[in-house]
Amino acid sequence: MPHRPPRGLSLLSPVLILAVWEALARGHLIDTRFFPAPSAILGATWATAQTGELWSNLRISLARIGVGFALGALPAIALGILMGLIPWIRLTCMPVVSAIYPIPKSAILPLIMLIFGIGELSKWVFIAIGVFFPVLINSMVGVLTIDRIYLDVGRNYGARGLNFLLTIALPGALPVVFAGIKLGLGLALILVVIAEIVASRAGLGFLIWNAWQIFDVEKLYTGLIVIGVLGYLSSEAIDAVERVVVPWRKA
Amino acid sequence: MTDGPKISIRGLRKAFATRFGPVEALGSLDLDVPEGELCVLVGPSGCGKSTLLRILAGLETETAGTVEIRHGRDRKALTAMVFQEPSALPWLTVRSNVAYGLRMQGVDAGSRESVATRYIEKVGLARFARAYPHQLSGGMKQRVSVARAFASDPEILLMDEPFGSLDELTRLTLQGELLRLFEETGKTILFVTHSIDEALTLGDRVVVMSQAPGRILSIIDVPFPRPRRAIELRKNPEYGRHVARIWDLLGIDRERHAASPA
Numbered sequence: 184m185p186h187r188p189p190r191g192l193s194l195l196s197p198v199l200i201l202a203v204w205e206a207l208a209r210g211h212l213i214d215t216r217f218f219p220a221p222s223a224i225l226g227a228t229w230a231t232a233q234t235g236e237l238w239s240n241l242r243i244s245l246a247r248i249g250v251g252f253a254l255g256a257l258p259a260i261a262l263g264i265l266m267g268l269i270p271w272i273r274l275t276c277m278p279v280v281s282a283i284y285p286i287p288k289s290a291i292l293p294l295i296m297l298i299f300g301i302g303e304l305s306k307w308v309f310i311a312i313g314v315f316f317p318v319l320i321n322s323m324v325g326v327l328t329i330d331r332i333y334l335d336v337g338r339n340y341g342a343r344g345l346n347f348l349l350t351i352a353l354p355g356a357l358p359v360v361f362a363g364i365k366l367g368l369g370l371a372l373i374l375v376v377i378a379e380i381v382a383s384r385a386g387l388g389f390l391i392w393n394a395w396q397i398f399d400v401e402k403l404y405t406g407l408i409v410i411g412v413l414g415y416l417s418s419e420a421i422d423a424v425e426r427v428v429v430p431w432r433k434a
Numbered sequence: 435m436t437d438g439p440k441i442s443i444r445g446l447r448k449a450f451a452t453r454f455g456p457v458e459a460l461g462s463l464d465l466d467v468p469e470g471e472l473c474v475l476v477g478p479s480g481c482g483k484s485t486l487l488r489i490l491a492g493l494e495t496e497t498a499g500t501v502e503i504r505h506g507r508d509r510k511a512l513t514a515m516v517f518q519e520p521s522a523l524p525w526l527t528v529r530s531n532v533a534y535g536l537r538m539q540g541v542d543a544g545s546r547e548s549v550a551t552r553y554i555e556k557v558g559l560a561r562f563a564r565a566y567p568h569q570l571s572g573g574m575k576q577r578v579s580v581a582r583a584f585a586s587d588p589e590i591l592l593m594d595e596p597f598g599s600l601d602e603l604t605r606l607t608l609q610g611e612l613l614r615l616f617e618e619t620g621k622t623i624l625f626v627t628h629s630i631d632e633a634l635t636l637g638d639r640v641v642v643m644s645q646a647p648g649r650i651l652s653i654i655d656v657p658f659p660r661p662r663r664a665i666e667l668r669k670n671p672e673y674g675r676h677v678a679r680i681w682d683l684l685g686i687d688r689e690r691h692a693a694s695p696a
Contacts, residue, residue, distance in 0.1 A: 332521050339491045339515045340586060341538040350534070354525035431524045431566040 219401050227401030228408060236390070241409060244379065244386040247303065248371045251310025256367055259318035260360060266319075267326020268352055280319065288313040288370070289377050301382045306375065313374045314367035321363025325356030358432055361425045368417050376410065387413075438504060439466035440622045441490070441590060445499035447647075448485050458647035459485045462499065465641065465650065467590075469504075472616055472623045474633040476680065477643030477651075483626040486648070487592045490624065491515045503589050511539055514583035518595040520575040522567040522582070528554060529563040531578050535586020546585075553581040557611055573604035577611070584615055593625040597632065609635055609664050617661050630680045634673060635664045642683045652683050 201221050207213045208220035215223075231237040266273040292309055299305035329352070337351035379388025391406035393399075425432070448460040460482040467473045475483045488494040490501055491513050503512050514535055522531045529550050530537075536546035554563050557577040567575055576596055583591050593612075597605040609632060616623060616636075627633055633640045640654045654676065658667055667673050 332517055332519055333523055335491075335493055335515075335517065336521050336523060336534075338493060339513065340535045340582075341511055346538060350537075351523075354523075357525070429525075431526075431568060 216400060219404065224401050224404040224408070227399075228405040231390075231402060231405050237405070237409065240386050240390045241413075244375050244388070245413075247306045247310060247375050247378070247386065248368075250303075251307045251375070252314050252368060252371045254307055255311035255314030255371075256318045256364060259315045259363075259367075260322050263319040263322025263360075263363075264326050264348070264352055264356060266323040267356065268348070273323065280316065284316045284320070288374055292378065292381060296382060306378045306383070309378050310371045310374045313370045317366040317370065318360070318363040321366070322356060322360045325359030325363075326352050328359065329355035357429050361421070361429065365418060365421050368421060369414065372410065372414055372417070440469040440471075440504050441465070441467040441624065442502045442504070443486075443499070444502075446486070446489070446496055446501060447498040448482065448489065448494065449497045461644075461647035461649040463649060467622060467624060469622050470620045471638045472625060472636055473639050473641060474625045474627060474637035475641045475643060476627055476630060476633045476684075477648060478645050478684065479628070480646050481643045482646055482648030483643060484594050487515065487594045487624065487626055490590070491592050506589060511535060511586055511588040513590055513592050514586045514588040515592040515594065516576070516579045516583050516596040518598045520567065520572065520579070522570075522575050522578040524567050527564050527566055528559055528570070528578055531567070532581045532585050534582055535588070539586070549585050549587075550581075553585040556584075556615060557581045573600055573608060576600065576608060580608070580612065580615070584619060584621070589622070591621050591623045593623060595626055595628065598628060605632070606664050612636065613660075613662055613664070630677050631668075633680070634658075634676050635662065635667055640680065642680055654680065 204213075204218070205221050208215050208218060208223075219227075228237070262272075262276070266276055288309070291312065295309050295312075296305050299308050333351055333355055337347050342350055375386065376388035376391070379386035380392045383389045387406055387410055391403055394402035394406060443463055443465040446460055446463040447458070449456040449458045459480075463482075463486065465473075475486070477483055485494060489496050490503065493515075505512075522528070523534065526534065529547070532553055533546040533550035536549060541549075551560075551563070554560055557580060559574060559577055559581070562570060562574065567578065570578070580593075580596065583593075597608050600608065613636065625633075625636060634656055637656050640656060642651045642654065643649065644651050656676065657672065658670065
């Protein structure tokens with residue numbers, strides 16, 4: 184019987200790296216202006232949390248992600264599923280999608296600020312556009328890759344129109360739709376930081392940019408850590424939602 | 435009691451467009467199936483048996499000819515099909531799968547649940563009513579499809595090699611269950627198979643079809659009384675004679691094809 188690796192193994196490498204980093208920083212073997220000791224970063228993070236600076240910025244970024252994500256993902260799921268189901272909608276929309284999708288979203292930001300100003304609205308739109316495309320394409324592909332036999336079952340048992348959409352197309356596409364949602368959420372995190380670095384007086388992106396401007400390196404690391412944790416937690420949250428919404432998926 | 439056959443097929447032809455031009459799947463086919471009959475189609479692969487079922491199920495359209503399924507007094511669904519490959523919807527539990535046809539007919543939740551429960555019990559899946567298809571074996575998935583077809587109570591049932599991909603033991607068990615359901619409900623069933631044994635075990639009549647484009651070579655009345663037991667049938671000397679006769683019919687057809695100049 185093969186040996187089960189001990190449970191804590193995945194913690195070993197990060198702990199080791201942090202320990203070496205701490206030792207090197209304390210021994211001044213690395214430049215602590217760029218690489219402050221992990222303990223110092225932790226201290227700075229604690230202080231930022233204590234003053235409420237961390238939470239207010241985090242809250243603002245989360246709100247922007249939430250609104251932007253919803254604005255992008257919901258229409259994307261609806262249109263994507265229709266594109267998967269109805270050939271003429273797919274053929275009509277696909278050239279436009281293929282033309283806009285590859286443009287780096289950061290390149291669109293100036294135009295968005297021009298049109299929507301530099302307030303919250305432009306952040307929402309920016310994130311929404313970024314989220315829209317991966318969710319749209321995955322929703323469409325989700326429908327197109329439904330096993331033909333299930334479409335036959337729906338048709339044979341008389342599922343038409345909305346019934347077909349709700350009992351065959353949507354549930355059949357859902358596992359792939361979720362893959363798109365995961366991609367979209369990752370992108371939303373990137374875009375919110377970009378938008379806040381470029382044009383905002385608040386949010387995690389601003390926290391990082393501001394720390395750079397005042398050369399507060401520990402706080403800069405704080406921003407990075409919080410974004411990393413946020414990314415991890417959001418992906419875990421999506422997985423948890425998926426387990427509830429897609430219970431038929433093999434574990 | 436009846437006014438004409440339940441299923442009436444006249445001059446049915448089907449051709450598929452392919453890269454190499456149209457390919458005829460069904461030659462001109464005429465067939466009547468009376469109400470309450472279990473009619474089995476056997477024939478070589480690609481003889482158009484499945485195409486015929488798919489036309490009746492409304493999943494393909496005929497190239498020429500007509501198919502007619504006579505409606506009873508109440509407006510039921512016309513057909514319910516059991517496919518060869520597993521077709522239980524992965525996103526529904528066993529219970530919801532079996533109730534699916536009734537749900538599409540607009541039957542209220544309470545009555546369709548009770549009908550579904552009854553058929554789930556009939557196919558021995560009561561313990562798995564809340565399971566999802568991926569948690570079931572191949573034989574159990576086919577039971578779900580069979581239960582779903584019966585539960586939706588259509589005018590006719592269409593079965594396209596439903597037990598074709600199962601092991602011999604499971605297949606015999608499911609044939610037994612189907613015999614019981616058929617004998618209980620008296621539904622009209624059109625059943626497609628490759629297996630001559632299966633055809634003789636289940637059918638009231640066996641329609642022997644030629645190679646593509648499929649035409650009817652012969653229709654054999656199966657004399658065995660019901661209720662039938664699959665294993666008991668095999669011991670009947672009549673059984674072997676019928677098997678041999680169907681083999682002959684299929685073999686003669688093959689020789690004639692081989693003899694005809696290309």
